Amino acid sequence: MNKNFKIVVLAKQVPDTRNVGKNAMKEDGTVNRAALPAIFNPEDMNALEQALRIKDKYPGSEVLLLTMGPPRAAEIIREGYYRGADGGVLLTDRKFAGADTLATSYALSMAIKKINPDIIIAGRQAIDGDTAQVGPQVAEKLSLPQITYAEDVISVEDGKITVKRRLERGVETVKSPIPVVITVHATAPDCRPRNAKQLMRFKHAKTQTEEMDNEHNSYLPIHSLESLRIPEWGVADVGGDEIQYGLSGSPTKVKKIENIVFQAKESKRLTSSFEDIDMLMSELISSHTIG
Amino acid sequence: MANFYTDNKDLKFQYNHPMMSKIVRLKELDFKDAGNFDYAPCTVEDAIDSYDKVMEIMGEICGNTIAPNAEEVDKLGPLHKNGRVTYAPGTQENQDVLTQAGLYGMSLPRQYGGLNFSMVPYVMAAEIVARADAGFANIWGLQDCAETIHEFGSEEIKDEFLPRINLGDTCSMDLTEPDAGSDLQAVMLRATYNEADGLWYLNGVKRFITNGDAQIKLVLARSEENTTDGRGLSYFVHDQAWGGVTVRRIENKLGIKGSPTCELVFSNAPAKLVGERRMGLIKYVMSLMNGARLGVGAQSVGISEAAYREAVKYANERVQFGKPIIQFPAVYEMLAIIKAKLQASRALLYETTRYVDLYKAYGFISEERKLTPEERSESKKYQKVADMLTPMLKMMSSEYCNQNTYDSLQIHGGSGFMKDYPIERLYRDARITTIYEGTSQLQVVAAQRYVTNGGYLSLIKEYEQMPVKSDFEPLKRILVEMTEQFEKACGFLVGKESDYIDFHARRLVEMASHIVMSYLLLIDAQQDDSFLNSAQIYINKSKAWNQERFDYVKDFSPCQLSSYLAIKDEVVSID
Numbered sequence: 001m002n003k004n005f006k007i008v009v010l011a012k013q014v015p016d017t018r019n020v021g022k023n024a025m026k027e028d029g030t031v032n033r034a035a036l037p038a039i040f041n042p043e044d045m046n047a048l049e050q051a052l053r054i055k056d057k058y059p060g061s062e063v064l065l066l067t068m069g070p071p072r073a074a075e076i077i078r079e080g081y082y083r084g085a086d087g088g089v090l091l092t093d094r095k096f097a098g099a100d101t102l103a104t105s106y107a108l109s110m111a112i113k114k115i116n117p118d119i120i121i122a123g124r125q126a127i128d129g130d131t132a133q134v135g136p137q138v139a140e141k142l143s144l145p146q147i148t149y150a151e152d153v154i155s156v157e158d159g160k161i162t163v164k165r166r167l168e169r170g171v172e173t174v175k176s177p178i179p180v181v182i183t184v185h186a187t188a189p190d191c192r193p194r195n196a197k198q199l200m201r202f203k204h205a206k207t208q209t210e211e212m213d214n215e216h217n218s219y220l221p222i223h224s225l226e227s228l229r230i231p232e233w234g235v236a237d238v239g240g241d242e243i244q245y246g247l248s249g250s251p252t253k254v255k256k257i258e259n260i261v262f263q264a265k266e267s268k269r270l271t272s273s274f275e276d277i278d279m280l281m282s283e284l285i286s287s288h289t290i291g
Numbered sequence: 292m293a294n295f296y297t298d299n300k301d302l303k304f305q306y307n308h309p310m311m312s313k314i315v316r317l318k319e320l321d322f323k324d325a326g327n328f329d330y331a332p333c334t335v336e337d338a339i340d341s342y343d344k345v346m347e348i349m350g351e352i353c354g355n356t357i358a359p360n361a362e363e364v365d366k367l368g369p370l371h372k373n374g375r376v377t378y379a380p381g382t383q384e385n386q387d388v389l390t391q392a393g394l395y396g397m398s399l400p401r402q403y404g405g406l407n408f409s410m411v412p413y414v415m416a417a418e419i420v421a422r423a424d425a426g427f428a429n430i431w432g433l434q435d436c437a438e439t440i441h442e443f444g445s446e447e448i449k450d451e452f453l454p455r456i457n458l459g460d461t462c463s464m465d466l467t468e469p470d471a472g473s474d475l476q477a478v479m480l481r482a483t484y485n486e487a488d489g490l491w492y493l494n495g496v497k498r499f500i501t502n503g504d505a506q507i508k509l510v511l512a513r514s515e516e517n518t519t520d521g522r523g524l525s526y527f528v529h530d531q532a533w534g535g536v537t538v539r540r541i542e543n544k545l546g547i548k549g550s551p552t553c554e555l556v557f558s559n560a561p562a563k564l565v566g567e568r569r570m571g572l573i574k575y576v577m578s579l580m581n582g583a584r585l586g587v588g589a590q591s592v593g594i595s596e597a598a599y600r601e602a603v604k605y606a607n608e609r610v611q612f613g614k615p616i617i618q619f620p621a622v623y624e625m626l627a628i629i630k631a632k633l634q635a636s637r638a639l640l641y642e643t644t645r646y647v648d649l650y651k652a653y654g655f656i657s658e659e660r661k662l663t664p665e666e667r668s669e670s671k672k673y674q675k676v677a678d679m680l681t682p683m684l685k686m687m688s689s690e691y692c693n694q695n696t697y698d699s700l701q702i703h704g705g706s707g708f709m710k711d712y713p714i715e716r717l718y719r720d721a722r723i724t725t726i727y728e729g730t731s732q733l734q735v736v737a738a739q740r741y742v743t744n745g746g747y748l749s750l751i752k753e754y755e756q757m758p759v760k761s762d763f764e765p766l767k768r769i770l771v772e773m774t775e776q777f778e779k780a781c782g783f784l785v786g787k788e789s790d791y792i793d794f795h796a797r798r799l800v801e802m803a804s805h806i807v808m809s810y811l812l813l814i815d816a817q818q819d820d821s822f823l824n825s826a827q828i829y830i831n832k833s834k835a836w837n838q839e840r841f842d843y844v845k846d847f848s849p850c851q852l853s854s855y856l857a858i859k860d861e862v863v864s865i866d
Binding site for chain 1: 292330345352392406
């Protein structure tokens with residue numbers, strides 16, 4: 001039985017929305033990407049860790065990152081290298097621009113077909129859109145089974161993958177044939193740190209676009225640049241139906257954006273125990289809500 | 292997502308120093324590794340870029356793992372059971388993450404799995420680890436032992452032990468015993484050679500051993516029968532896997548509680564000799580000590596930085612009499628002085644580190660080829676400056692670290708006395724820094740010869756030769772006058788008895804230290820405006836501090852000494 005798996009991690013470069021300042025939003029209510037640092041989407045990081053753990057358990061496996069974005073998203077591939085990934089592909093093309101989750105899933109699924117992996121792992125959702133749609137849509141487009149909310153990939157044996165899922169009120173362990181799409185939840189273990197040697201080895205990994213940009217090209221490493229080249233794929237490389245890419249492939253239309261100010265200050269969860277009911281009652285009475 | 296490297300631009304500033312490119316070139320020996328290791332740099336810029344990026348990893352781990360673990364590690368401490376030590380869970384996590392990140396063996400050569408970093412980024416890493424958790428900084432910092440093995444061990448020993456450092460094996464430096472603390476010549480632990488298997492066997496007790504249950508131990512032991520002084524001591528390496536060492540107890544300490552301080556019993560513990568017999572104390576431990584003192588310097592600066600940040604935060608948040616307390620002169624004065632002492636300590640830390648870097652690099656080069664006469668004289672000079680600055684750094688940075696945590700706690704008022712804020716831990720952690728690896732009093736002993744032989748004065752004169760921008764002339768004039776005053780003060784000691792000189796030595800060493808640190812801040816302030824306020828404050832304060840010391844030495848008569856000596860005859864009841 002084959003014990004070397006080809007694993008693709010879907011990762012997205014996102015604006016860091018966790019510590020937002022005053023200028024995080026533009027006048028029109030859209031995210032001001034220039035004001036926020038671009039980071040590796042946190043749950044995609046959990047996904048990468050799961051992929052690397054599979055590789056730890058089954059040496060000889062290969063972990064590749066797949067990301068779609070502007071040329072600077074090549075940083076995602078390097079971040080993967082620093083943590084132990086074997087490589088990656090940057091999907092970048094003006095024709096991909098303006099994609100909603102459907103068009104994104106289409107582009108990713110076309111690239112995945114070309115890579116032909118055994119396991120596809122993604123974060124549950126990205127912190128900029130919070131849709132949690134891309135992973136499941138990719139699975140649908142590839143007609144593959146999907147396991148969402150994964151917390152731990154337990155084993156991959158005899159063509160079956162066993163995964164622990166985090167549900168609202170507990171955990172569930174499921175088994176699926178591979179190939180499979182898995183989306184990983186934030187409660188999964190944090191990703192390992194970047195490794196110093198890996199960083200020094202792969203900081204020179206560049207896309208062709210970056211190599212042509214002189215300021216990125218000041219050192220000449222001993223590796224041939226060829227072996228460190230991060231591939232960039234466009235529509236021409238992955239094929240498919242052009243109309244389904246980018247803006248034309250995106251049925252999502254933003255009608256209106258509204259600023260919402262949260263009213264509730266805090267929430268409490270009460271059980272049906274007598275103590276909790278008692279506490280709630282005395283609180284409501286003392287605040288003159290009832291009584 | 293805190294990053295203790297990128298949030299402090301005073302660190303990256305160190306890479307701009309003009310000596311940096313020479314340091315890198317000597318450390319990389321003209322980039323000879325570039326053809327053999329795919330992670331070796333090919334240019335100075337490439338190497339410094341790697342320092343910078345690797346420090347970002349370190350900064351992230353310090354901010355996101357080590358610092359958040361510190362409170363619980365302090366509370367739980369390590370566990371002692373059945374002669375072994377188990378780290379607190381947070382300590383173990385720190386250790387595991389740093390191992391995964393490949394941040395052990397930073398300064399070791401690549402052939403042993405190290406990163407071959409120069410001392411500057413290594414010391415910087417030590418500084419921010421200490422800022423995150425000063426107790427853990429000891430465990431991480433004991434990789435210094437590998438430096439000693441690398442410097443003095445045989446090829447066989449190097450091959451056996453050094454590759455394990457990067458893989459996360461921890462070290463301990465087993466020197467002190469119940470009756471041998473500051474006075475290491477009194478070490479009794481016995482080493483006996485066994486012809487049959489060619490190994491040494493260790494028997495005896497060691498006390499106050501930091502991280503005493505480490506995998507790799509360097510042990511100072513008496514190898515020569517019928518000797519009683521330092522010349523009968525040799526240096527050994529012991530592997531935990533060989534057995535024979537048990538932890539009898541661990542100490543319950545005031546601070547750095549996460550770092551296990553062990554009492555060890557050696558019973559027929561096998562060991563291998565490091566370097567030559569009889570050189571244990573007089574050569575190897577002295578070298579190790581200098582490294583360790585640099586380490587305490589880094590630790591002190593790290594704790595100072597943490598204390599400064601806590602103080603600024605609290606002083607801005609705490610409102611009394613209708614405004615944040617930072618707006619009151621009594622508070623902002625304290626804060627500004629904390630910062631000035633912090634930046635002065637850091638300036639001295641990296642100045643010392645650069646000289647250590649250079650002479651060590653020459654040391655390794657001299658093993659491969661003969662140094663040219665110019666290189667030899669340069670190397671000698673660098674070593675001399677490093678030797679002069681090291682005790683100064685150890686004493687001043689650790690004393691400032693204590694003063695800064697004291698003042699920071701004071702700014703916190705009553706809240707600072709409670710367990711609710713990190714400052715109480717920092718205050719406790721700081722306390723050891725003036726004690727271990729040689730007390731402040733012993734640093735004075737090491738430094739005072741440079742007062743009497745003119746070493747410090749000529750070093751200060753070199754700083755004086757550096758041209759300054761015209762705006763900085765007034766500050767420099769103050770320093771020139773302070774130097775004249777220092778020279779005069781040294782003159783008061785000429786021809787005096789050694790007791791008299793010893794009595795005043797600390798005052799003189801401090802005067803020299805204030806001038807050196809003032810010059811370093813003056814140099815930094817000309818590069819970057821952000822040092823200007825600290826330079827102004829520190830130089831003017833130093834002027835006043837030195838005046839006080841000068842007056843005391845000037846007006847001191849030998850009969851005053853008798854008032855002090857009288858203490859020796861007082862009988863104090865201790866019941």
